[in-house]
Amino acid sequence: MRGLKGNIIFTKDFGKYEIFKDSYILIEDGKVKGIFDKLPEEYNQVEVKDYGDKLIIPGLVDIHLHGPQFPNIGLGLDKELMPWLETYTFPEERKYSDLEYAKKVYRKLVLELWKNGTMRSVIFASIHLEGTKLLMDVINEAGLGAYVGKVNMDRNCPDFICEDTDKSLEDTEKLLKDYGSRYERVKPIITPRFVPTCSTKLLKGLGELSRKYKVPVQSHLSENKGEIEFVKELHPEARNYASVYEAAGLLGEQPTIMAHCVLLEEEEIELLSKNKVFIAHSPNSNSNLASGIAPIRKLLKAGIPIGLASDISGGHSLSMCSVMIEAGQVSNMKWLESGKTEAPLTTPELFYLATKGSGAFFGKVGSFEEGFEFDALVIDDSDLTVLKEISLEERLQKFIYTGSWENIIERYVSGELIKEPKI
Amino acid sequence: MRGLKGNIIFTKDFGKYEIFKDSYILIEDGKVKGIFDKLPEEYNQVEVKDYGDKLIIPGLVDIHLHGPQFPNIGLGLDKELMPWLETYTFPEERKYSDLEYAKKVYRKLVLELWKNGTMRSVIFASIHLEGTKLLMDVINEAGLGAYVGKVNMDRNCPDFICEDTDKSLEDTEKLLKDYGSRYERVKPIITPRFVPTCSTKLLKGLGELSRKYKVPVQSHLSENKGEIEFVKELHPEARNYASVYEAAGLLGEQPTIMAHCVLLEEEEIELLSKNKVFIAHSPNSNSNLASGIAPIRKLLKAGIPIGLASDISGGHSLSMCSVMIEAGQVSNMKWLESGKTEAPLTTPELFYLATKGSGAFFGKVGSFEEGFEFDALVIDDSDLTVLKEISLEERLQKFIYTGSWENIIERYVSGELIKEPKI
Known part of the structure; x- marks a missing residue:
């Protein structure tokens, strides 16, 4: 005591x-x-x-960020999502097959998390198995808490970062076996990048792995209009974007985080609420990439658990204070936009989201x-x-x-x- | 050399x-x-x-901030303009009759401006003549550049901060006489708070002073819907909010800054353009106080000179980098809001606004x-x-x-x- x-x-x-x-x-x-x-x-x-x-x-707890994008923070913030991924994100992420490079970046990243008081975080690593393990090692060594995912993607992405479906699943399973109970505070999480870059076979395989190993899931959902239209083209059979994840067993069978959720349809809101899927609200990123403003008040009223996220490097800052400020500012804009029906978020509400709201994904945290x-x-x-x-x-x-x-x-x-x- | x-x-x-x-x-x-x-x-x-x-x-150049509100930065940012003024701003501003207090605050303020690289700024002091002089002394001593205004207000404000009209004009004239050419880089500026708190007599008197002494002018314009409605009630004779300043000779006869301009009517845009009135774009403040998003792309196209402003303590940060970031973020939201007709501001555009755009008010600066x-x-x-x-x-x-x-x-x-x- x-x-x-x-x-x-x-x-x-x-x-x-x-x-x-x-x-x-x-x-x-x-x-x-x-x-x-x-x-x-x-x-x-x-x-x-x-x-x-x-x-x-x-x-403070950050429930959505991209570790390998750390060198890009503050860069390229005048593009929308899809061209931004092509120009900035994918070329950087390919580098993490190089473990020496990965180690240097991840150590700096973890130092910055520590500095900013982000004691726990939920992180997308890259497609690389060894790089992902290394990130988990570095976070564990620092004493912080995290869920870290090896990213999966097997379509609609540049060759240099596109995985073979079977290999993607195999590598993921290796991570779950090797690192599932290696550390007390640092755990793996199933991480399909998002529907546009993941085949149905890959998504279903990941759903099976998450059930088999009882591992949580994270991905992206309804961030940007162009992205949503692309998903509709890819999946004419699906009722909506969220239901593609659901069909693969990736929407709440295990604890799940979906980042963004700026432009959900009513049915999707019901689905997330029913399945108790966490939304990672990433206001800096959504403003920087001109995605829009997530209707947080409405989502809260629907009973959806919500946490805050830096989403570097769509977000330009790892500081959860910066995220709280922008979450407040965009909630004010949403209030105006909604004809003053969706009330702004107050400071204690923002603080809750950055502590207990985000922390709930880790259990009794925050x-x-x-x-x-x-x-x-x-x-x-x-x-x-x-x-x-x-x-x-x-x-x-x-x-x-x-x-x-x-x-x-x-x-x-x-x-x-x-x-x-x-x- | x-x-x-x-x-x-x-x-x-x-x-x-x-x-x-x-x-x-x-x-x-x-x-x-x-x-x-x-x-x-x-x-x-x-x-x-x-x-x-x-x-x-x-x-960097900040063309709109309130010196005496420095102790309030970061506080009370979940209110709209009018209640926020009553609750936070006016009670703080009354304290600046106390020169010892004023000196302590203003020295810290100037240190923060220096730290943040804000080499020149345009500042509202308080209603107090001696406090205003003191702020000018402190800025001059630090070697920075500024326009500093003694605030004028004689109606619709609490007694403890409401001036007698004649005394307000007399004090202003004293400042112009005493401090008009006292310093090289620190100059006075005529500073009616805004129409709601300034009688027509006061505005006209200030217009005369600005002509007589060839002194520039700053005030607030069309920040918030409630404020604009109040001005319409107060001035049924006026075509719009801006024309109240125009009628008093306060809209461009001398170099003029109007802060905010979130909700201008088309006629007002023409008026500002014709009179080459500077707009102080204050995005952090406008987001924090739920005022809205100024249509900067549109105002630029109308040929209006625009600079950036922290507007503490509506803004929560003196950092012009923070202001540039938020200006970019809200320009993205404006782009969406406008059906993608008003293009987002790029980083070099934001940088221009914070340097040469703002600096133009000082002449060849920025x-x-x-x-x-x-x-x-x-x-x-x-x-x-x-x-x-x-x-x-x-x-x-x-x-x-x-x-x-x-x-x-x-x-x-x-x-x-x-x-x-x-x-």
């Missing part, structure tokens, strides 16, 4: 902060035991680290309720407040909107203090 | 980079003399500072053409590029999208090296 002391803030319920000023949080076996304004007598002997006036908040993994950031915001008494809630808002990674002075995952990874 | 050497990038024409790899830029009397790939023999004796592989770009003031930033982007040979153009894009103030290693205004201001 150990304890931390400070100003503790988290969201148990959507949009509502739980605030414990100057309080104790006790951790047992890496999990939250409880929060106390005074330490009960029975815990008098517990070692407590006192963080004084600093903020203690849950670690909150400080009893039994949750103790993933946490300690925030020294003393340089952010200018000459003004502000509440703890406002201090957190200021950190989100005006802070930087340098305000994060300590990071915990499952109760373990995580030091800066070496690169 | 002095010289700098490095990778020189600027935009002479809208949307087109001028790129001089590993070149010399010569400066005479604070102004650009020329750019050379090899130093001509006649300049052999000129002292050259060699910045190696670093980027040399024009200083470019490295011959005769322009040598306002410049030296960018060390070595930590931004990850294992990839990228072009100078891409390096600048990466700085904009992924850099921070720490990448700016030197700053110049009119040829003078500007050191970190003391606070």
Whole structure:
């Protein structure tokens, strides 16, 4: 048993902060035991680290990003999805057959995740089996948590990155066998890139693997108009885009994340809701690539679990604060667009999505309720407040909107203090 | 005569980079003399500072921000304009009758402008004459350039911040007399807050002052639907919001900036174009306060001069890179909204707006053409590029999208090296 002391803030319920000023949080076996304004007598002997006036908040969770696109962040952000993939993404991703290159990039990526306080993430690697393992090794070494997927794609992509269907499935199965239970916090995830680049045979094979090994699934859905039209051409038999995944057993039979979901049809919304599929809301990416604004308020009301995502390198920043800001901004635009029917997202709602909302994909992660993994950031915001008494809630808002990674002075995952990874 | 050497990038024409790899830029009397790939023999004796592989770009220019709102950045960003003013803005602005408070805030503000590479800015102070002078003193001391306005407002605002009309005009005239030619780079500007809070008498009086002293003008125009409706109620005699300023002689008789212009009528667009009124495009603010998206492509086509603005604290960041990113993102949304008729803004277009576009309000500022003031930033982007040979153009894009103030290693205004201001 150990304890931390400070100003503790988290969201148990959507949009509502739980605030414990100057309080104790006790951790047992890496999990939250409880929060106390005074330490009960029975815990008098517990070692407590006192963080004084600093903020203690849950670690941030990013549920959709592309590891090998890290060198591309900030580049090529004036193209739409399909030409952007051709010009920037695929040529970069081919390089990850080179493990020396992969190691250099992935180490920098993991350092940046650490810096930004992203304690857990759900990641697309590349098509390369060994490169994917390496990324999992690097994340594990750093002590962070992640689901990492070997990307599958066997059609409509350049030769240099197009897989043979059987080999794609074999490599995926190898990963599941080798790395399924290798690490405590870093696990594989089935990762068909998206329908346009995956044959039905490949999708069905991946569905079987996900059932056989009970492994979660991630992919992309309804990001961009051109993409959706392409899927309709490819699958005239399907009712809609989402049902192509469903037919392959890839839509919620195991825990599933679909990134984007900007332009869902009503039937697709029902399908995702019924199957409890997570949506990875990636507002920076959707704005940068001119995809549109996902109707998050509406999707929330439909009961769909939602998390936030950087989606680098469609997104230009790994900072989940940047993602929260843009999610708020586009929710304001959506409110206008909807004739003021779909209410904007408030700051505590955004914070929930980036912590407990995203964290739910990992289980009991993203909150400080009893039994949750103790993933946490300690925030020294003393340089952010200018000459003004502000509440703890406002201090957190200021950190989100005006802070930087340098305000994060300590990071915990499952109760373990995580030091800066070496690169 | 002095010289700098490095990778020189600027935009002479809208949307087109001028790129001089590993070149010399010569400066005479604070102004650009020329750019050379090899130093001509006649300049052999000129002292050259060699910045190696670093980027040399024009200083950034912010043409609309509120100095006294600096302590509020990042706060209260889930309200619309009118309630936000009542709750956050006015109570903060009243404090600037206290010069000790004002000095502390303004010094921090100026330090942040410096950090972010904003070498010139156009600023709303508060209603307080002495506080406004003090802000001008602090900016001048730091060596930065600015127009600073004492805010005028005499109706529809809380008592504690509402001026007597005559006193408001008197104080303004005092500022023009005292500070009109006190400083080289820091000048006063006539600053009616906006129509809702300024009586016709006050507006007309300010129009007279601007003519009498040949002083430029700044205000707000058509930011928010509620605001526009309120102006219509207040001025049933006016054809539109802009014409209220015009009737008072405040719309282009002297150089004029109108902030926002999200929801202009066609006639107003013509009026601004005819009068060459600058629009301060403030996308972060317009997104944060759910105002909407200014139709920048359309306004550019109408021949209206446009600059970019942080508009703190409606905007949450003083970084002009953050403003460029959001301006690009909302231009993508506008493109979709317009049925793909109003093209998105490209990165070199955004860069132009933040340098030469904004700088034009100061005269020959924001470019490295011959005769322009040598306002410049030296960018060390070595930590931004990850294992990839990228072009100078891409390096600048990466700085904009992924850099921070720490990448700016030197700053110049009119040829003078500007050191970190003391606070």
